[in-house]
Amino acid sequence: MNTTPIRVLQVLGGLEAGGAESFVMNLYRAIDKKKVQFDFVKHIEHKGVFEDEITQMGGKIYRCPQYTGKNHFAYCKWWDSFFKEHPEYHMIHGHVRSTASIYLKIAKKDGLVTIAHSHSTSNGSGISAIVKDMLQLPIRHTADYLFACSDKAGRWLYGEKATKQPNYWMIPNGVDLNRFAFCEEKRQQMRQELGIAKDTFVLGHIGRLTVPKNHQFLVELFAEYHKENPNSRLLLVGDGELFGTVQQQCTQLGIRDAVIMVGSKTNTEDYYQAMDVFVFPSLWEGLPVSVVEAQANGLPCLLSDVITHDVDLTDKVKYLTLTNKKVWLCDVANLQRKHRIAATAENMAKLQPFDATVVAKQLQSFYLEQDERARK
Structure with missing residues (x-):
C-alpha cells in the first residue's frame, strides 16, 4: 500500500x-495531507501572502x-521542460484561464490528467479581454475535466x-464556516485595534482592488x-493595482479619514467581526467566496444583481441594481437600525454545502481516483 501522498499541481x-x-488554500487546509499534497506553479514574481503557509504545510x-504573447515559445518550452523534470505529477488543476489551453495541452501530451477551473464570468473589456477570450476558447476541448465555481x-x-x-x-468554493463565526469579544478587540468606536456603523468589503470589484x-x-x-x-480589506487610485478617490471626496484601508490580510475572519454590513457591488464575478464567509459571520450582504444567485444561501442576502445608488443608500440606512448578531443555526445549516471539509472530501476522492487512473 502506498503511504506517500499523491501530489497535485495547482496553477x-x-x-x-x-x-x-x-479557494485553493481553503481546500488545501481541509484536505488530508497524508493522502493528497498540493504543489503550486505561479506566474507572478513577487512573494504572495500564502507562500509561507504553503511551505509549512509541505507544498512546493x-x-x-x-505569458506576454511575444514569449509564446519560451512559455511552451518552460512547461515542456517542467513536466520532463517532474514525472511525479500525474494531475494538473489549472486556475489560470488565459493560458490554460497552452499548459493543459502540454500536460496532456505528457500523460497528466488535466482539470480546468472557471472562477469568473468575464475578462473585462478592451484588447487584452479580446485576446483572453480567444486564448481560452479551446479549453473546453483540451481539458479532461471542466470545473466551475458556479454554473454561471x-x-x-x-x-x-x-x-x-x-x-x-x-x-x-469551500469555506471553513467555523472560522468565520461571529464573536462579540473579537469584534470589540478588532474595533479597538482599528480605532472604531462601539457605536460607529461600519460598511465593509473584502476583495482585491481591481476593476471587477467596482470600488469606485x-x-x-x-x-x-x-x-x-x-x-x-x-x-476595505485587500490589495491590488487600484489601491492608490481608491486612496486618491477618497481624498478627493473628502472621506479619507473615514475610510480604513488595511491591505491584504490572511486573517480576514477577524475583519468581518468589525463590520455591520457587507457591501459587494461587483461588475462581474464567478462565485465570490467572501459573500459566503460574510453570511457565516451573520452579516447582512448587499450585492450587485450581476452576481450569481448560487451565493444567495441565507436570509441575509439582497441583490440591488448598480444603476440606482439611492436604493443602496436606503438599504444601508435601514440596516443601521439593526443589532449585529451571529448567523442563526438555520442559516448555518443552509451554508453546509459550502463547508470546506465537505468540498475537500469530495475533491480528495476525485484526485485519488484520477491519480490511480493516470498511473495505469
Missing part, C-alpha cells in the same frame, strides 16, 4: 488573497514566466453545451452615506 496567477487562491512552489462561470467559459457533459463539475461605486456610495451619517466608516 495560479500569484499567491495573493484573491478568489481562486483563497515553482514560478513560470508570465461554467457556461461563460465552456459554453452551455459543455455544462451538460459528464466531465463538467460545479464545485462550490462603493467609495462614491459611502461618501454620500457619510455626509448624512458622519458616525460611519468604510473598511
Whole structure:
C-alpha cells in the first residue's frame, strides 16, 4: 500500500488573497495531507501572502514566466521542460484561464490528467479581454475535466453545451464556516485595534482592488452615506493595482479619514467581526467566496444583481441594481437600525454545502481516483 501522498499541481496567477487562491488554500487546509499534497506553479514574481503557509504545510512552489504573447515559445518550452523534470505529477488543476489551453495541452501530451477551473464570468473589456477570450476558447476541448465555481462561470467559459457533459463539475468554493463565526469579544478587540468606536456603523468589503470589484461605486456610495451619517466608516480589506487610485478617490471626496484601508490580510475572519454590513457591488464575478464567509459571520450582504444567485444561501442576502445608488443608500440606512448578531443555526445549516471539509472530501476522492487512473 502506498503511504506517500499523491501530489497535485495547482496553477495560479500569484499567491495573493484573491478568489481562486483563497479557494485553493481553503481546500488545501481541509484536505488530508497524508493522502493528497498540493504543489503550486505561479506566474507572478513577487512573494504572495500564502507562500509561507504553503511551505509549512509541505507544498512546493515553482514560478513560470508570465505569458506576454511575444514569449509564446519560451512559455511552451518552460512547461515542456517542467513536466520532463517532474514525472511525479500525474494531475494538473489549472486556475489560470488565459493560458490554460497552452499548459493543459502540454500536460496532456505528457500523460497528466488535466482539470480546468472557471472562477469568473468575464475578462473585462478592451484588447487584452479580446485576446483572453480567444486564448481560452479551446479549453473546453483540451481539458479532461471542466470545473466551475458556479454554473454561471461554467457556461461563460465552456459554453452551455459543455455544462451538460459528464466531465463538467460545479464545485462550490469551500469555506471553513467555523472560522468565520461571529464573536462579540473579537469584534470589540478588532474595533479597538482599528480605532472604531462601539457605536460607529461600519460598511465593509473584502476583495482585491481591481476593476471587477467596482470600488469606485462603493467609495462614491459611502461618501454620500457619510455626509448624512458622519458616525460611519468604510473598511476595505485587500490589495491590488487600484489601491492608490481608491486612496486618491477618497481624498478627493473628502472621506479619507473615514475610510480604513488595511491591505491584504490572511486573517480576514477577524475583519468581518468589525463590520455591520457587507457591501459587494461587483461588475462581474464567478462565485465570490467572501459573500459566503460574510453570511457565516451573520452579516447582512448587499450585492450587485450581476452576481450569481448560487451565493444567495441565507436570509441575509439582497441583490440591488448598480444603476440606482439611492436604493443602496436606503438599504444601508435601514440596516443601521439593526443589532449585529451571529448567523442563526438555520442559516448555518443552509451554508453546509459550502463547508470546506465537505468540498475537500469530495475533491480528495476525485484526485485519488484520477491519480490511480493516470498511473495505469
